[in-house]
Amino acid sequence: MTDALLQISALEKRYPTKWGGPVLALCGIDLTLRRGDFLALRGPSGCGKTTLLHCVGALLRPDGGKVLIDGIDPYALGSSARSAFRAAKVGFVFQNFHLVPYLSVLDNVMLCALAGGPRSHLETQARDLLEKFRLSHRLRHRPSELSVGEQQRVALVRAVAGGAKLILADEPTGNLDAENGGILLDQLAAFAADGGAVLMVTHDPAASDRAGHRRNMQDGRLTAATNDSDAN
Numbered sequence: 001m002t003d004a005l006l007q008i009s010a011l012e013k014r015y016p017t018k019w020g021g022p023v024l025a026l027c028g029i030d031l032t033l034r035r036g037d038f039l040a041l042r043g044p045s046g047c048g049k050t051t052l053l054h055c056v057g058a059l060l061r062p063d064g065g066k067v068l069i070d071g072i073d074p075y076a077l078g079s080s081a082r083s084a085f086r087a088a089k090v091g092f093v094f095q096n097f098h099l100v101p102y103l104s105v106l107d108n109v110m111l112c113a114l115a116g117g118p119r120s121h122l123e124t125q126a127r128d129l130l131e132k133f134r135l136s137h138r139l140r141h142r143p144s145e146l147s148v149g150e151q152q153r154v155a156l157v158r159a160v161a162g163g164a165k166l167i168l169a170d171e172p173t174g175n176l177d178a179e180n181g182g183i184l185l186d187q188l189a190a191f192a193a194d195g196g197a198v199l200m201v202t203h204d205p206a207a208s209d210r211a212g213h214r215r216n217m218q219d220g221r222l223t224a225a226t227n228d229s230d231a232n
Contacts, residue, residue, distance in 0.1 A: 003034045003035045004032050004033070004034050004068075004071075005033055005034060005035055005037075005069065005070055005165055005166050005196070005197040006031070006032065006033040006056065006067075006068070006069055006166055006197060006199070007031075007032050007066075007067075007068040008029055008030060008031040008032070008056065008065070008066070008067055008068075009030055009065055009066050010028050010029075010030065010064060010065035010066070011026050011028065011029040011030075011052070011055060011062050011064070011065035011066070011067065012024065012026050012027065012028060012029075012062060012063050012064035012065050013025045013026040013048075013051050013055055013060070013062050013063055014063045024220055025048045025051045025220050026048050026051055026052060026055065026062065026065075026220045027048075027219070027220040027221045028064075028065065028221070029052060029065070029220075029221070029222055030222070031215075031222065033166070033197040033199060034197065035165075035195045035196065035197060036192055036193065036195065036196075036197070037192060037197045037198070037212065037213060038188060038189055038192040038197070038198045038200070038210075038211045038212045038213065039197075039198065039199050039200065039211060039212070039213045039214070039215060040200050040202055040207060040208040040210075040211035040213070040214045040215075041199065041200065041201050041202070041214075041215050041216075041217055042201075042202060042203065042208055042214065042215075042216050042217070043216055043217035043218055044218070047217045047218055047219060047220065048217060048219075048220040049170075049201040049217050050170055050201060052201075052217070053168045053170055053199065053201060055067060056069075056168060056199065057086065057090050057092060057168050058074035058075065058082055058085065058086045058090065059086075061075055062075070069085075069089050069090065069166060070089060070165065070166075072085065072089075074086060087162055088162055088163060088164065089164055089165060089166060090164050090166050090167075090168060091156075091158075091159025091160050091162070091164035091166070091167045091168070092159055092167075092168050092169075092170075093152075093155050093156050093159050093167060093168070093169040093170070093172045094155065094169075094170050094171075094172070095170060095171035095172065095174040095175055096175070097143070097151045097152060097154070097155045097175075098155065099143040099151060099154060099155060099158075100143075101142060101143055101144060102142065103142070104139065104140050104141065104142060105130065105135065105138045105139055105140070105141050105142075105143075105146070105154050106123070106126055106127070106130070106139045106140065108143070108154055108158055109126040109129065109130060109154065109157050109158045109161050110122050110123060110126050110161065111158065122161075125161065126157070126161055127139070129157045129160065129161055130154075130157055133153050133156070133157050133187065134153075135150060135153055135154060135157065138150060138154075147180075148175055148176060148177075148180065149176055149177070149179070149180030149183065149184075152172065152175070152176055152180065152184055153183070153184065153187070156172075156184065156187055156188070160191060160196075164196075165195070165196045165197065166196065166197050166198075166199070167188065167191060167196060167197070167198045167199070167200075168199050168200075169188065169198060169199070169200040169201065169202075170200075170201050171201060171202055171203065171204075172184055172188070172200065172202070172207075173185065173202065173204050173206075173207045174202075174203070174204070178206070181204070181206065181207065182206075182210075185206075185207055185210040185211075186210075188200065188210075189210065189211075189212070192212070198211070
């Protein structure tokens, strides 16, 4: 039985343009993440990093190649089934948090997991996670009442509350100071160590250094790994 959580093979994505041919944003990407992997992906703006995350996360259908998450191709599922699969398997952490401003911390965490079971069970799970992430004193607060670091921690708790095993993080430390960034990276590393996997896009050298593996991206292609242990 394979321990691969994410398998990407020959992945391509094209964007149409008004002039000339389409822009090839992803050019035959091959990548595997196994349980326990924490991979940082670096590269200049416009090289395809965020497009890759969206394709991997079943948000943007690729034009070629295949994505397998825990052995399942989400793009082979119907729209409703794909949404349910994404909610169960993939957690997203963004630079700008995307918390719902009028919901409490507890309700924000539960939001993405409400389809997964009875509310009482989900609330217990959410409370336990918030305590683990040192946020139990903030359950009833709204996002505007939190510090920036606390908001990002809530976003991370929300990403794992539904039981997801793959986290896709897009510049997660971009709005954080060094201390809060370090806390977040420790928590991402702990998530991977517990048997999950993390694919993180970042421009932050400190964040990249914290990951167990590093790759670079240029013009829609993955370049050579930073060190030998990062090879597929």
